[in-house]
Amino acid sequence: MTEPSIHDENPGAGPVAHPALRVGLYTGALLVVVMLGALVAANRIPALERYALERNAISYSLFVLFTLIPVLRFWNQPIRIFASGMIAWTIFVAAYDVAGMVFQNLFDSIRHTSLMALSEGAVVYGICAVVFWVGGMLIQARHHPIVQGRKAADEAARHSR
Numbered sequence: 001m002t003e004p005s006i007h008d009e010n011p012g013a014g015p016v017a018h019p020a021l022r023v024g025l026y027t028g029a030l031l032v033v034v035m036l037g038a039l040v041a042a043n044r045i046p047a048l049e050r051y052a053l054e055r056n057a058i059s060y061s062l063f064v065l066f067t068l069i070p071v072l073r074f075w076n077q078p079i080r081i082f083a084s085g086m087i088a089w090t091i092f093v094a095a096y097d098v099a100g101m102v103f104q105n106l107f108d109s110i111r112h113t114s115l116m117a118l119s120e121g122a123v124v125y126g127i128c129a130v131v132f133w134v135g136g137m138l139i140q141a142r143h144h145p146i147v148q149g150r151k152a153a154d155e156a157a158r159h160s161r
Contacts, residue, residue, distance in 0.1 A: 020080040023073050024087025030066040031092040034059060039103055071128050078133035085125030093118045 038059035041048050048055050070084035097114040100106045107113060112120075 020070075020074065020084040021087060023070055024084040025091070027066060027069045027084065027088035028091025030069070031063065031088060032095040034062045034066060035092065035095060035099065038063075039099060039106070043103060067124075070125070071132075075132055076136060078129040078136070081132060082125050082129040085128070086122060089118065089121030089125065093121065 038056075041055055041059070042052075067085075067088075070081055070088060074080035074084060093114050096117055100114070
């Protein structure tokens with residue numbers, strides 16, 4: 001048998017080849033872990049009730065930090081920010097919907113349905129993508145002149161005839 005050559009390999013043949021998809025899947029998994037950890041800590045561990053403020057602050061901080069992963073990873077690629085963020089957020093919303101079945105009063109206490117959570121995530125990631133897209137255009141505009149340079153004297157004389 002012959003060993004496969006390095007040239008025979010397909011660089012995109014991995015299980016998850018696209019970076020936006022990979023980051024979205026990992027971010028979604030992290031968001032689900034934080035959500036489940038927060039729900040279990042709040043509902044199943046009564047000893048942590050004394051530290052509710054600290055427990056919630058840690059949960060919120062981790063959630064925001066993990067939500068920013070697609071934004072920080074693809075800061076110069078707005079389409080990938082939105083795609084990766086929406087993949088992550090869709091995974092989170094699916095888990096949130098399932099968690100609402102396990103924790104009976106979840107939707108009543110938070111007052112958010114799954115559709116509301118999905119739309120909020122789309123708005124947040126959409127605004128981030130637009131801000132970075134417009135910011136990139138502004139940076140490009142600063143590096144390139146907006147007005148055209150002056151025409152050469154020969155070309156100006158040719159048009160005056």
